[in-house]
Amino acid sequence: MSPFSQIKAVAFDLDGTLIDSVPDLAAATRAVLDELNLPLCTDDMVRSWVGNGAEMLMRRALTFALESAMSEEQLQATMPRFMHFYKLNLQQHSVLYAGVEAVLVQLKQAGYQMAIVTNKPYEFTIPLLESFNLNQYFDLVLGGDSLAKMKPDPLPLQHILHEWQLPAEQLLMVGDSKNDIIAAKAAKVASVGLTYGYNYGEDIGLSGPDAVCEQFSEITALLKLRDNATEQ
Numbered sequence: 001m002s003p004f005s006q007i008k009a010v011a012f013d014l015d016g017t018l019i020d021s022v023p024d025l026a027a028a029t030r031a032v033l034d035e036l037n038l039p040l041c042t043d044d045m046v047r048s049w050v051g052n053g054a055e056m057l058m059r060r061a062l063t064f065a066l067e068s069a070m071s072e073e074q075l076q077a078t079m080p081r082f083m084h085f086y087k088l089n090l091q092q093h094s095v096l097y098a099g100v101e102a103v104l105v106q107l108k109q110a111g112y113q114m115a116i117v118t119n120k121p122y123e124f125t126i127p128l129l130e131s132f133n134l135n136q137y138f139d140l141v142l143g144g145d146s147l148a149k150m151k152p153d154p155l156p157l158q159h160i161l162h163e164w165q166l167p168a169e170q171l172l173m174v175g176d177s178k179n180d181i182i183a184a185k186a187a188k189v190a191s192v193g194l195t196y197g198y199n200y201g202e203d204i205g206l207s208g209p210d211a212v213c214e215q216f217s218e219i220t221a222l223l224k225l226r227d228n229a230t231e232q
């Protein structure tokens with residue numbers, strides 16, 4: 001039986017899955033480094049650092065710029081500056097990936113419950129979704145700081161199963177990072193790995209998702225949804 005045959009709800013990762021957010025994350029990271037007169041990072045570096053939340057991003061950026069591990073005090077002093085700069089420009093250069101909105105519309109029409117499970121801090125997640133008018137599709141939004149643990153811990157997915165009273169076979173996790181796949185496996189839910197996002201430069205297939213997709217639009221075929229545009 002297909003691992004997708006019983007799916008009734010979908011949890012989506014955000015960064016690298018729905019939205020290419022690295023340009024704005026990189027700009028905010030550089031603003032912090034610039035303020036500290038440290039060497040600046042590139043977008044490509046930030047792409048390989050995203051995945052474990054804002055604090056880990058800054059930890060990786062400071063480790064690069066200082067060429068050594070920074071003190072906990074340095075990191076904690078820097079976090080409010082990153083939060084400040086990123087909040088100012090959440091959606092200056094970030095873009096939706098191709099096909100995202102069309103698939104969300106189709107899933108909504110087909111009656112799927114949908115959630116966001118991101119490691120991004122919650123206070124950035126809501127305005128970012130709103131700026132793309134995507135908030136209307138999601139019944140539940142979990143940021144990296146919404147619960148006691150973030151992905152790759154299964155807690156956010158277990159929380160959704162509990163909130164929606166779903167057996168694990170009915171939830172699908174869609175993401176670009178091994179953190180998404182590891183969390184899904186630990187929660188015993190099916191997963192789709194997308195190849196175009198951020199996965200520390202690694203092949204998402206190596207994490208063993210139930211399916212690997214090169215494009216977001218492939219999700220509808222996996223779920224055997226008919227395309228409204230070609231239905232008539």
Ligand SMILES: O=C(O)COP(=O)(O)O
Binds near residue numbers: 015050057117
């Ligand atoms: O903010 C991050 O580090 C990654 O966020 P994501 O979980 O939406 O990919």
Ligand SMILES: [Mg+2]
Binds near residue numbers: 013016176177197
């Ligand atoms: Mg991601």
